[in-house]
Amino acid sequence: MIDIALVPLDDRPVCRSLPALVAAVAGAHVQVPPADLLPAQRRPGDPDGLARWLAGRRADATVVALETLGLGGLIASRLRDDPVTAVLGRWAALRQGPAPVYAATVVQRTPDADDAGEEPDYWARHGRALHAYSAALHRGIGAAELPVTNVPAAIRRDFLRRRQRNHVLNQAALGLAAEGVLDTLVVGADDTAVAAVGTAEWQWLRTWTSWLELTDRVLAHPGADEIGAVLVARALAAAAGHAPRIAVACADPDGLDRVARYEPVPVGVGVASQAAAAGAEVVDHAAADAVLVVHPPQPGDADWATAPPADTDPGPAARTAALVRRLLAEGRPVALADCALGNGADPRLVAELAADGTYARLAGFAGWNTAGNTVGSALATLVAYQVGRAAGTLDRSAARRLLAHRLVDDHVWMSYARPRLRRERGTDPTRHDHVPDAETARVTDRIEHLLRERWRHLDAVPGFAVAAGSVCLPWHRTYEIDFTVEEDR
Incomplete structure (x- = not known):
């Protein structure tokens, strides 16, 4: 299989490491830039150094987060003031590096929290008000007057000036796709809502995609952090000349029509676009080589990061588990996307599948952060698995390692250990915390x-x-x- 040059969205494991774990399932390899070139939380990466790194790579394909190549990372794209011309100069490396180029860009989010951990400093005081203002702007498009808000004028203008710069860059990315510099472009909607400025921008970009007749190569759907893994899967499918035929199944009849928290469209709409982005073809059950099972969004505001529930409803978990078992009994490779709650997997579903060994028979699993993150990474894993089978390069050990890794991260950490640790530490789950260096060893030992x-x-x-x-x-x-998952000898 192929060697892929990856410029990730940032240095978090899901952006830097997950794409390589997915590639390994199909026997492929991913090259990542040196750590000193990549961003680390609010410290931006070195976009000029990344441009030089990419231009000098020898690989069979490139997967690139345009925010990182142009501005030094996702958070840097919200904080830096680099002009459009400087960013476009760095993007010139896309013409010099390995081809084909599979690229991603993100519509900037507007989080509903007074938390400046990943935003400009004024978000600590005005975050929720800006979120409400953003929704009012979207609802009032075409109105004669702007909505009333208590956010100071200077902050409103800075908020929208940054968004306008990034929207222009997203339009330029569409131009690179139209020109053929980009083989594929995924436009992600990052932590959005039905009403938000970002949702309006995302809809405008989708309209331009249609007008430019690029719908076969430009995909737009909720998500951000998973796109690197999705595009690695697309690169694998293209190199193998194999588009896996995947059916989508859900135990609840209306499950795919539900809108998950942090997203603007029904989960089924996101699945269709994510599958296309990953290089798969969605077909009916009879024609499918493999199946993606979606554990659908559940009602309420529970969330494993911000509002962990004491328990979850056993009914949906039992129905999804039964569906998975039936499909496996038919001999179908199955990947499971657990979208029940945000920011973690459903413990009841995990327990159901682990109890009789069903979990270990899955081809892939995900249940982290937003539904888009979950669906995209589950589909990427399933595509890599099917490509590996078709090409004769499937690494079953790598597939089991990734299956174990996602369960540790998505359930054992996110919906089991993290809520317990935060209660022990007295952490406010609605805000990002900080673990001082003096406490790090004790905290990681406890984790x-x-x-x-x-x-x-x-x-x-x-x-x-x-x-x-x-x-x-x-x-x-x-x-x-x-963390590292290793063979337990």
């Missing part, structure tokens, strides 16, 4: 203990475990962790 304890109890993927001493906090907070 490792919780992970290993839960992992032993589940015994979901026999033969793998979290490597001792591998847990770390890449952004010095408890929202995400990094």
